[in-house]
Amino acid sequence: MAPMREILLVVDMQNGFMSEKCRQIIPTVIKLIERFLAAGKLVEFTRFVNTTNSNYVKLIHWSKLIHEPETSIIDELQPYINSIFDKHYYSAFTENFSSFILINQIKKIYLCGVETDSCILKTAIDSFERGIEPVIIEDACFSEGGQQAHDAGIFLLKRNIGKNQIQMSDEVIEKIS
Template structure:
């Protein structure tokens, strides 16, 4: 079984003060996964002027490099391990190919936004027969705790309550 830690959209444009508290936990997870010889990849959301985000919900952020860049704290870990995506889910053609070629059977998810990008990626993973695990204390939403909690609630209903774990639990299972 091949596993991956997927760090979702830890970008300047998403990292409000409501999200920054997860950074040390995300770094700890990255370092422990790498030390265990496991894969660590990142996603980066890039919006476009003709997207439904702009057309339907009038949200035109994350188009400029200043917002789309991965936060400084994670730069030392990136090393060309980024999958760009134009929508909520990480499951672009490139990411899907990577998952298939590397025979990934389990995806640990952390980052932002629990109620959209993490939620959609987890459900897409689930529907593809890949086990998703959401690391709750390493995930957040710039919409605040209520949005994060709503995402966790929906994830428990849609992929199973046992798929939501805390970072210490994940790290203990690894050792």
Template sequence: MAQMSEILLVVDMQNGFMSEKCRHVIPTVIKLIERFLAAGKLVGFTRFINTADSNYVKLIHWSRLIKEPETSIIDELQPYINNIFDKYYYSAFTEKFSSFIFLHQISKIYLCGVETDSCILKTAIDSFERSIEPVIIEDACFSDGGQQAHDAGIFLLKRNIGKNQIKLTDEVIEKMS
């Protein structure tokens, strides 16, 4: 298992998050998934599930992604789904995901999906703080808040985890070859 030290984590690519603003990343995410799988690397998926009594509902008055079909991973990714991690907050670092990371001796997490300015940002910082190298694949991420929210997320990520941790799909794929 020791050689399986990297994972591509596809964050919250769910019906409820995939507005027209975000759909342009789908082909890029699929390309990454296929390359990682072909290279024998791990691929995982997070699925955000909101609850009626969450702080999302109470504090920011956001009550989406509570049930199907909003919580389902988009149809385009269904053929690839394995290693799925449900979460009830921004970060992927649930008990189940943390155990998986430990079991597979993951030392690097490549992040793609949505939302750059919340779930990807929080997961990357949590990864960084656990001494696991986070790599953000910038052209495979986006935010339902639009370009400004995505750019803000990237700006904060560069500041908090290092500008060299932000890569493009082609750079990541080239390094794998």
């Protein structure tokens, strides 16, 4: 039997999202990336790119992440980038990413990055609904909205995809090593 195909998806670790409160997860994300790569597993990145006519601008009056350098992946992660899946909405499940998942027969997606209460949440639920097991690495995610927004995202994830799908980086590293 072929080994289960797993991926570490690093979600939206971009300059425009990296407030001081979000920067705390960078060392944990790097440790995860290095362990996944050492185990011969896939590591991929998403990048959110807003547009001037998006609902983010029109409905919630949020006009960040339209241009460089806000849209760039943070410098600390540049050496690890293999490919980047651009997206214009919360979920990573664009046409390109969905094709990549299918072609590589991915059965489990480990999620880290930002924002726990939006992009991580939506990607995890989309993964769950596609029959792909999502695992959220709680101490490798955070929200610009602070601890309350992060905790709200984790609460909703436990409720919607199962409490066992929320894990800490040490547990994940132990399983893949």
